[in-house]
Amino acid sequence: xxxxxxxxxxxxxxxxxxxxxxxxxxxxxxxxxxxxxxxxxxxxxxxxxxxxxxxxxxxxxxxxxxxxxxxxxxxxxxxxxxxxxxxxxxxxxxxxxxxxxxxxxxxxxxxxxxxxxxxxxxxxxxxxxxxxxxxxxxxxxxxxxxxxxxxxxxxxxxxxxxxxxxxxxxxxxxxxxxxxxxxxxxxxxxxxxxxxxxxxxxxxxxxxxxxxxxxxxxxxxxxxxx
Numbered sequence: 226x227x228x229x230x231x232x233x234x235x236x237x238x239x240x241x242x243x244x245x246x247x248x249x250x251x252x253x254x255x256x257x258x259x260x261x262x263x264x265x266x267x268x269x270x271x272x273x274x275x276x277x278x279x280x281x282x283x284x285x286x287x288x289x290x291x292x293x294x295x296x297x298x299x300x301x302x303x304x305x306x307x308x309x310x311x312x313x314x315x316x317x318x319x320x321x322x323x324x325x326x327x328x329x330x331x332x333x334x335x336x337x338x339x340x341x342x343x344x345x346x347x348x349x350x351x352x353x354x355x356x357x358x359x360x361x362x363x364x365x366x367x368x369x370x371x372x373x374x375x376x377x378x379x380x381x382x383x384x385x386x387x388x389x390x391x392x393x394x395x396x397x398x399x400x401x402x403x404x405x406x407x408x409x410x411x412x413x414x415x416x417x418x419x420x421x422x423x424x425x426x427x428x429x430x431x432x433x434x435x436x437x438x439x440x441x442x443x444x445x446x447x448x449x450x451x
Contacts, residue, residue, distance in 0.1 A: 235391040238416055238437070239408050242393035244311055248304050255301060312393075316407050318375035320368065326378075326385030326398035326420065329427035333366050335447075342450045348430050359429070360417040365436040369443040370410045378404045383425065389418035389433060397422065410437040 237243045323334040327345075335342040346364045349356040368374055378387045380398035388395040396406045410416075418433035438446070 237391065237393075238412055238414065239392045239394075239410055241312060241408060242391060244308055245393045248308050251304055252301055255297060259297070314407070315375075315405070316373045316409075318373045318407060320372060321375045321377065322366070322368070323377045324379070324387050324398065326380040326382075326387065326424070326431075328382050328425050329420075329431040331362075331387070331431060331433060338447065340451055342447070346434070348432050357417065360419070360432045360434070362432055362434045365415065365434045367436045367438060367443060367446045368410060369440045370413055370437045372440070373407060373409050375405060375407050378406065384422050385420050385424050385431070386422035387418070387433065388421040389416050389435060391416045392435070394418070395421060410435075413437050413439065 234246055234249060237246055321336045323336055325332045325334070330348070331346045333344060333346060344364045346362045346366065348359065349361040349363055351358065376387070376394075376396070378396045378398045379402060380400045382400060384400070385398040386395060387398055392408055392410065394406060394408055396404045398404070414437055416435045416437065418435075420428055420431045420433075422428075424431075
C-alpha cells in the first residue's frame with residue numbers, strides 16, 4: 226500500500242509487476258546517464274567556453290549525435306515491446322472473475338462454478354476504525370495465490386478503470402465492452418486499488434480490495450456461498 230513518503234513504485238505482488246519494475250529501473254538508469262552527460266556538456270560549454278570552429282559543423286560529431294540516440298532508443302524499445310507482449314499474453318486461467326463498474330461501487334461475479342457467486346463491493350464506512358480509510362471495502366474480492374486468474378472488466382454506466390498498482394493491473398471498464406486481463410498473485414495479503422478514471426462526483430470513493438489466500442482458504446470461502 227502506498228504511503229505519503231513513498232516516492233518509488235509499490236512492492237511487487239505478481240510476476241508482471243516485477244517485470245514492470247525491472248523496466249522502470251532500466252529506463253531510469255538510461256535517463257540518468259543522458260541527464261548527467263547533457264548537464265556536463267552544458268556546464269563545460271557555459272563556464273569553460275569550449276566552442277571552437279570545429280564544434281558547430283562537422284561530419285563526425287553529427288554522425289555521433291545521430292547514431293547514439295538511435296542506439297539508446299533501441300535499448301529502451303526492445304524491453305518495452307517484450308513487456309507489452311507479456312502483459313497481453315493470455316494464459317490458461319483457472320478462475321474467471323467478472324468485474325462490473327457502477328457509479329460508485331464495484332460488483333464481482335465468479336463464473337466458473339455451478340452456482341453463480343456474485344456480490345457488490347462498497348467502500349467501508351468512515352466510522353469503521355478497523356479498516357484503511359477510503360481504501361477498504363465491505364466485501365473483499367478473494368482470490369487464490371499462485372493461480373492464473375482471468376478478469377473480464379466492463380461497466381454498467383460510464384467509463385471506470387479497475388486498477389491495483391501492486392499487481393501491475395489497470396484496465397478500463399467501458400460500457401458495452403469486455404476488456405480482458407490476466408494475472409497471478411504470488412504471495413498472500415490484501416491489495417488495494419482505486420478507480421483511475423474520473424467517473425463522477427464520487428469517483429474517489431469506489432476502492433478495490435483483493436484478498437489473496439491459499440487454495441484451501443479459497444475453497445472454504447467458496448463453500449460459504451453454497
